[in-house]
Structure formats: structure tokens, C-alpha cells
Amino acid sequence: MAERSMIFAAPEFRARTARLQRAMARDGLDALLLTQPADIFYVTGFLTRFWESPARAWFVIVPGSGEPVAVIPAIGADLMGRCWISDIRTWAAPDPRDDGISLLAASLRETLPGTGRIGVAMAAETHLRMPLADFARLRERLAPHRFVDGTKALHSVREIKSEAEIDKIRAACLLADRAFARVPEFVRPGAALGDVFRSFQIALLQEGADWVSYVAGGAGQGGYGDVISPAGPDPIMPGDLVMLDTGAVRDGYFCDFDRNFSIGPASDALRRAHDVLFAATERALVRLRPAMTAAQAHAVMAEAIVQAGAVPLGGRLGHGLGVTLTEWPSFTPLDHTELREGMVLTLEPGLQIAPGKIMVHEENIVLRADGPELLSPRAPATLPEIRL
Amino acid sequence: MAERSMIFAAPEFRARTARLQRAMARDGLDALLLTQPADIFYVTGFLTRFWESPARAWFVIVPGSGEPVAVIPAIGADLMGRCWISDIRTWAAPDPRDDGISLLAASLRETLPGTGRIGVAMAAETHLRMPLADFARLRERLAPHRFVDGTKALHSVREIKSEAEIDKIRAACLLADRAFARVPEFVRPGAALGDVFRSFQIALLQEGADWVSYVAGGAGQGGYGDVISPAGPDPIMPGDLVMLDTGAVRDGYFCDFDRNFSIGPASDALRRAHDVLFAATERALVRLRPAMTAAQAHAVMAEAIVQAGAVPLGGRLGHGLGVTLTEWPSFTPLDHTELREGMVLTLEPGLQIAPGKIMVHEENIVLRADGPELLSPRAPATLPEIRL
Known part of the structure; x- marks a missing residue:
């Protein structure tokens, strides 16, 4: 199933990531945190209908340089493992004590310089696909890093189709x-x-x-x-x-x-x-x-x-x-x-x-x-x- | 198409709303703001595959007493008009200047006492289906009213099926x-x-x-x-x-x-x-x-x-x-x-x-x-x- 789950070969995704990282540099973003199915599919090729279940949040970090990092429920490890990215971190979701937030915070901190700006899509036609209470926790954990609107970087890249x-x-x-x-x-x-x-x-x-x-x-x-x-x-x-x-x-x-x-x-x-x-x-x-x-x-x-x-x-x-x-x-x-x-x-x-x-x-x-x-x-x- | 778009007759929805309002009273909520398709369908019977388009946000307010109020893009007025609720307010979405937030803020304010607590689903298995930047604007507009987690009221009602x-x-x-x-x-x-x-x-x-x-x-x-x-x-x-x-x-x-x-x-x-x-x-x-x-x-x-x-x-x-x-x-x-x-x-x-x-x-x-x-x-x- 490898070819189909990839949809495209790795160079397509590498080119997308490079374009995203240029847009991030332009917009002053040190990392981009993705939570929506379309954005995650765009960057990784991870394609599943399992998004239909609202039970679990899924995260992909696009750092300022280098490959994206997936921070995802263990149930997706097999499928994400067939995509082009190699840094895949999982937790046993759903976990009512800590549903991936510690793992995500640690993963984001690794990619960030002194005081970083983390882009999240906040503007029109977007929403944050994770519980709002977990986002508040994440924001607290990561201070003084700041979450800022990353919609422009994301949309200016996604809107031009290869x-x-x-x-x-x-x-x-x-x-x-x-x-x-x-x-x-x-x-x-x-x-x-x-x-x-x-x-x-x-x-x-x-x-x-x-x-x-x-x-x-x-x-x-x-x-x-x-x-x-x-x-x-x-x-x-x-x-x-x-x-x-x-x-x-x-x-x-x-x-x-x-x-x-x-x-x-x-x-x-x-x-x-x-x-x-x-x-x-x-x-x-x-x-x-x-x-x-x-x-x-x-x-x-x-x-x-x-x-x-x-x-x-x-x-x-x-x-x-x-x-x-x-x-x-x-x-x-x-x-x-x-x-x-x-x-x-x-x-x-x-x-x-x-x-x-x-x-x-x-x-x-x-x-x-x-x-x-x-x-x-x-x-x-x-x-x-x-x-x- | 009236019968089908309703799925159930009005008494089913009235009973759901009454149960929700009892749970809201129990949890100290003066209003509940719904943004997710399942919650909106549950309360109003509004059923459409149009949720597949992320372009527009949709809102339903459940006040402490009385009928729910729909605050929705004009494109949904016809279909919502065939549902059981009668208070339907629309705006011409998408509007980059103000995508329904003024209308929603005014509608919420109407239903709220002195300093109200507005429940929004924030906990596990939920997300806020509206742009995060618009939610920040809404919160600012409505101060000193406070947004609090309304997941328990919503889930304790929805989980018991009629x-x-x-x-x-x-x-x-x-x-x-x-x-x-x-x-x-x-x-x-x-x-x-x-x-x-x-x-x-x-x-x-x-x-x-x-x-x-x-x-x-x-x-x-x-x-x-x-x-x-x-x-x-x-x-x-x-x-x-x-x-x-x-x-x-x-x-x-x-x-x-x-x-x-x-x-x-x-x-x-x-x-x-x-x-x-x-x-x-x-x-x-x-x-x-x-x-x-x-x-x-x-x-x-x-x-x-x-x-x-x-x-x-x-x-x-x-x-x-x-x-x-x-x-x-x-x-x-x-x-x-x-x-x-x-x-x-x-x-x-x-x-x-x-x-x-x-x-x-x-x-x-x-x-x-x-x-x-x-x-x-x-x-x-x-x-x-x-x-x-």
C-alpha cells in the first residue's frame, strides 16, 4: 500500500516543505503547528478517513528548517510510517491525563530558538482541531514562546498547486x-x-x-x-x-x-x-x-x-x-x-x-x-x- | 423536503433543549454556544453535507431558557428555516471585515444576565469550529461575560440517546x-x-x-x-x-x-x-x-x-x-x-x-x-x- 498512501513521491513533499519554510521565514515564524486534516495531508501525505472520529487530536510541526515532525496517536503510527517523514512521535491516545500535550510541548521546544514564534492557523477558513483547553495548556507550557497567526504562510503556499x-x-x-x-x-x-x-x-x-x-x-x-x-x-x-x-x-x-x-x-x-x-x-x-x-x-x-x-x-x-x-x-x-x-x-x-x-x-x-x-x-x- | 430535513418532529428537539438547559443550570452556564456540526444537528435538526466546506462558521446559542437561536451564513437560511427553531439570524458570509462576530456578540448579549457564563465545548473530543482569531474578538467584545468549558453539559445530555x-x-x-x-x-x-x-x-x-x-x-x-x-x-x-x-x-x-x-x-x-x-x-x-x-x-x-x-x-x-x-x-x-x-x-x-x-x-x-x-x-x- 506504500505507493498509494504516499499519493506523491517524496520530492513533491520536500518541495512543499521548502516553500512553507520560505513563507515562514518571510512571516517571522520559527515553527508552524498543524492540526487540520488538509494541512497535515498537504505536508506529510497522511491520508485517512479516520479524521471522521473527533476522539483524537493529531499534530505536525514544521520547523524553520529540516523535516516536519509528526506527534500523533499511536493508532496512526503504521500509516504515518509509510509517509516520507521519519520523525514520528506517538502517545497512547485518548489519554484523559495528558492527551499528547506534554509530548507536543517537548517536541515544539526542541525546534525553537530562545523565544520563538509558533504559527497556528487562526484566520478565516481555518479552525484549531484540538480541544481548546489543551491549547490553553500548551500555550502555558511553552511560554515565553508565543503562538501567532500562521494562516498567511500556510495559505500562500497551499493556494498555488503543483x-x-x-x-x-x-x-x-x-x-x-x-x-x-x-x-x-x-x-x-x-x-x-x-x-x-x-x-x-x-x-x-x-x-x-x-x-x-x-x-x-x-x-x-x-x-x-x-x-x-x-x-x-x-x-x-x-x-x-x-x-x-x-x-x-x-x-x-x-x-x-x-x-x-x-x-x-x-x-x-x-x-x-x-x-x-x-x-x-x-x-x-x-x-x-x-x-x-x-x-x-x-x-x-x-x-x-x-x-x-x-x-x-x-x-x-x-x-x-x-x-x-x-x-x-x-x-x-x-x-x-x-x-x-x-x-x-x-x-x-x-x-x-x-x-x-x-x-x-x-x-x-x-x-x-x-x-x-x-x-x-x-x-x-x-x-x-x-x-x- | 420538510419532513426529511427535520429527521425528527419538534417535540424531540424541545425535549433535548430542555435536558440541555437543566444540565446548563446544574453546571452554572447562562448560555451555551455551539459551533460543531454534531452539536448543531443535535439541537436544531440542521443536517447538511455543506460542513465539508471550511469557509464559513455557523453558530447556535442555547439560552438558559427558551428556544435556541441560530446565527448562520445566509446560504443556510432556507434549510434552517425548515427546522423547528424560529429565531434565525443571518449574515452574508464570508465577510472578511466581520464574519458574523458582531451579530453573534449582539445575539449572545441579548440572552445573558449581568455577568454571564457562556459555555463552549473545550474538553476532550471537541474543538471550536470557528477561526481562533474570531473567537478572541468575540471574547473581547463580550467581556465581562466569560467563556467557560461547557463540555460536561453537552456530553452528559448527548450521551443518553432517546x-x-x-x-x-x-x-x-x-x-x-x-x-x-x-x-x-x-x-x-x-x-x-x-x-x-x-x-x-x-x-x-x-x-x-x-x-x-x-x-x-x-x-x-x-x-x-x-x-x-x-x-x-x-x-x-x-x-x-x-x-x-x-x-x-x-x-x-x-x-x-x-x-x-x-x-x-x-x-x-x-x-x-x-x-x-x-x-x-x-x-x-x-x-x-x-x-x-x-x-x-x-x-x-x-x-x-x-x-x-x-x-x-x-x-x-x-x-x-x-x-x-x-x-x-x-x-x-x-x-x-x-x-x-x-x-x-x-x-x-x-x-x-x-x-x-x-x-x-x-x-x-x-x-x-x-x-x-x-x-x-x-x-x-x-x-x-x-x-x-
């Missing part, structure tokens, strides 16, 4: 595209949306997903109400607009795009809504460039929708993508993050068809020097109709 | 049992473990899982190495011990149990290991009672293994189960949590067959006044053999 990562995301997109092509097999009038969601997940697995971390969708006459609900028992009806959206995972990397379907012949309103969103996406595909901001990307799509006489949705119209279903930045008027070459992003324009009736369209791209390269095969230009 | 919850967990167990019965369809010599994991997830979906949050397993000659690894490309071979373990989800509730299979005729060592684990589980099924401790439950199983002349695994031999794949307590010698009537638990004895070769057996139970009631249909008494 070609190896882009290949993985493309593979996830391609398998999802094959599953979307099979939607007419199971989206039919009378089908319960819950069964449609199951069939779609089955199709994704059959087409090569390792697992399906995210499926959402909607169905409704002339549009759906939201895009995050689980399926209900109501059957699909002629005249419904059906949307399926997925974050399928292959080798730890996500796709995140959706497709819309009309059940039976599409109304003019639905066909037009799809045309508008397709054109808004097209405009972003033509215009996006490195050094634009996320807010400018939002404006490109929002203006295309407004110019077509439609009402864009208020939320974000796209976001980063990769090791998690969604990553920074957000295509909103408020996010002035600079778009950079190598970012993998979703273009996700949405509009209001009528009050409470929306349509959302989504594609995945990697931003190249000369503009976007599609990773998801392009949606059909006209709204597909499922024959009755 | 009959409605037990029915959901049983349903998850039964569908997983049907999927396990189909293992001989896809576990064969030459099959890659990755494809086995896919087929098993497909079977779980076909048997009624809404989604499959967890699949793990192992395969190896005479035993597997660990129980948390993803699948590798190595084909299954005659003489392998294969284990599949799943946390399949139905209506937001998990099962968590495994099954072992011998590929071809089982060696004496494998058959004997299975017998020992089956007997250790049997002993726990006979002996566990409310008012015993988790450590005593551990001793029951560990001693049965030792008395049979085998070597029990060092980790925990069972744990809580319900709204997440694993819940407290942990069956270890260090966990002195009292077992209570209505707890749903896993019995998970494991042993070392040889160095680096283990076997783990798992069942799910609810603890009744007179002992365990099985929720997972009992594993076969002898190790099943897959015919070559």
Missing part, C-alpha cells in the same frame, strides 16, 4: 464528468431525490472516486430553493429544474462542480437562465488573469449576469479548491486576494430566476499565465433536458 | 449488515482493496445509506497491520485476513462496526483469534451494566482475551457512537466515565495475532437497565471464509 496536484484535481473532475453523463439513467419523473443522490454517489464510485465527501442538489418547479440541502422524499416532477453538485475525492483531491437538468422540455425562463450563466462563465474563462483580484473575478461574472438583464445571487460566485472542497479566496466584492498563477478555482455564477427559485452553474479551472484552463469538461451550452 | 435516536442508529446498523452480507460478491482473490472499498460503499448506498462517511479496512496474510489506512493497490490474496469497517449514515446517525473474512480456508491462528474476540464480545454482552465504568468495560474484554492466552491491543476496546462516528467514553483503563442507561456504544476488542498482525471485532449496542441490547446483528460465531 502540476502533480493539478493532475489529481483534473482526475477528480473527469470521473465526476463521467458520472454526470450517466444522470439520465437515474434522474426521472417520480424518482425521490434521496434515491437520485444515492445513485449519483454510486456512479461517482463506479467511475473511480475513492469516496464522495460531498453531494448536494436541488429540484423544484422552475428552479430550486437552495444548494446545500440534503435530499428530501419529494419525487422529481416534469417541469423541475434538477441540480446535482459534487465534491468527489480521488487520492485526497477534490473536484467541486455541478450540472443542471430540465425534467422534460425546458421553459423559456430556465433555458434563458442557463444561457446567462453559461455566458457569464465564458466571460470569466476569457478574462481571468493572474494579478486580478477575487473581487474583480466576481465583478466579471456579476456584470455579465446583470448585463443580460438577470439578478446575480448575493453569495460568492466562486472559490478555491483542492485538498478541501472549498478553499480561499472567495469571489465576492469584499475579497481583494490577488489571483495567482497555479491557483485552482471554481467559477460558480448563480442567479435568481424568480423569488425563491435559483440556478447555479459551476466549473473548475486552474489559472495559467495566459488565463484559465478548464479542469472540468465544459457543461453543455444549452440546458440538458431529460426525456419524459 | 428511543427515536436508537431507532436511527439501529437502522444504520441494519443497512450496514445487509451490505456486509454482500461482501462475498466483491471480495475475491485478485481484487484490489481500493475496488473492494468502492464496492462496499456502493453496497452501503444500495442498502439505504444516505452517505458513507467512513470506510476503512485492511488485508494481509495472517492479519492486517492497522485499521485506519485507506486502500492500497495490492490485490487480495488467498490466506489474507480481510476486514471492512464502516460508519454509514442514515438520517444523520452513524453505525460503526466491522466484519472479518478469511480468503479461502482460515488458518488455525485466524480461526482462534476470531473465536477469542467473539467470546470477549460475548462476555461484554453478558456483563455490561449501567453504573459500571468505561474502564471496567475495558477490563471485561481485555481479561477475556488474556484468559484465552492472547494479547489484547493497546488502544481502546470500544467507545460511544451516535451523531458522530465515535463519541465518548473510551473503553480504556484510564476512562472512569460511568456507563449510563441509554448510551449507545461499540464493543471493539482487538488482539495481536503476531507482531504487526492484528484482528479487530466490533459490534454496536445500546445499554439498557438489564444490560446491552445489540443494534448490529451479531457477527457469525466463526470466521467467515470466502470461497476461492
